[in-house]
Amino acid sequence: MSFLLAERLFTALFGEPTGPLYDEGYAERRPARPSTARPLQYELLLDAPTLKLRHYLPLRRPRRRLPVLLVPPLMVTADVFELHPRRSLARYLVEQGYDVFLLDYGKPQSRDRRLSLGRYIEHRVHTGVRMVKQVTGSDELSLIGYCLGGIFANCYAALHPQSGIRNIVTIGTPTDFSAMPLQRILAGVSRQPLETLAATYGYIPAAVCNASFHLLHPDAILRHPLEFWRSLRDPDFAASLRPDGGRYLEYVNLTEAAFRQLWHNFVMGNELMQDQFTIGRRRVNYGRIRAAALVLASREDRLVPPAAVTAVTKKLTTQDVTVRFVKGGHLGMLIGSRAERTWRITAEWLDTRSRYQARYRATTRVKNKPATVVPLPAASLPLPAVLRKVS
Secondary structure, eight states: OHHHHHHHHHHHHHOSOOSOOBTTBOTTTSOOOOOOSOOOOEEEEEEETTEEEEEEOOSSOOOSBOOEEEEOOSSBOGGGGEEETTEEHHHHHHHTTOOEEEEEOOOOOGGGTTOOHHHIIIIIIHHHHHHHHHHHOOSOEEEEEETHHHHHHHHHHHHOTTSOEEEEEEESOOSOGGGOHHHHHHHHHHHHHHHHHHHHHSEEOHHHHHHHHHHTOHHHHHHSHHHHHHHHHOTTTTTSBOTTSOBOOOBOOEEHHHHHIIIIIIIITOTTTTTOOEETTEEOOGGGOOSEEEEEEETTOSSSOHHHHHGGGGTOOOSOEEEEEEOSSTTHHHHSTTTHHHHHHHHHHHHTTOBOOTTOOOOOOOTTOOOOBOOSOOTTSSSOGGGGGOO
């Protein structure tokens, strides 16, 4: 009885668990069942230390829809879209017949300390968009961004309104950081030690990113304390398999340049909401986005409150804007036990807005073909030279 009361108290205070969840609740109550689903197979269209592009092989005959590019956030690996065979937005879209691609920023090191938000948007996202259009032959595509990945998608579409981005889906993506008072207070208090740490190593270590997230969600620590402490102490823990066949969420380093911009320009400066964020000499104005927008938020999200997410509707001028509320915490809405609602809403919304161009053909490949690695684009491809020097 006391356990149930404590559980309800933590849920009321902190919301639903924010990490990967078991189907039947906690592992202590009922042993997790191994998954019978095979992991998705993919080929690498780009393969560099901080820029990879996965193309998932179809599980069924692809339907004639626009290709989809998944844009991950920073501080966690791109596997957040595919942590578990039964908890995967990527798998769900592939099963629905979408041609799915996934950007992967790799694991930044000290040499990548100058890798800023602008370079992620203008180099990594831009390259991914160009390659997807090149491979599929489509003039248009859809972007799906989770958390900071949604900001990347919106910023790219605002800077390149003619780039063929027809649809943008953002999941738990903040725009108005003034609606996140706790995060702004913590950012102000921790600014000096974190800046010193970033200047010393060239990045904010993955363990610090992990601990910072869990400190904002103490329920995740209390429900799975052993997993939390092992993830901090054992660098190989994230690579191990879960009892149910899935993988643990792996945190990665945040580069010094990206950290400074995230802290000063977004969290403290709230520049996205004020149209003051600049990349190079260009100012990001969400009013220039021409793509249809689906905004997904959760009232149980304690990291990014709904007000911070839905504020983007005040900036968008496109006529096709949809706001839907889903279940789960910040991670739970994407990979939790109730995340299927998020996936279903996304797939159905895209379905009515993804009529393909005449020259687009969904790429079809043999189901059991082993994954192959394709090197970075050669000089003959129409990509900026700087993109071939990504490190």
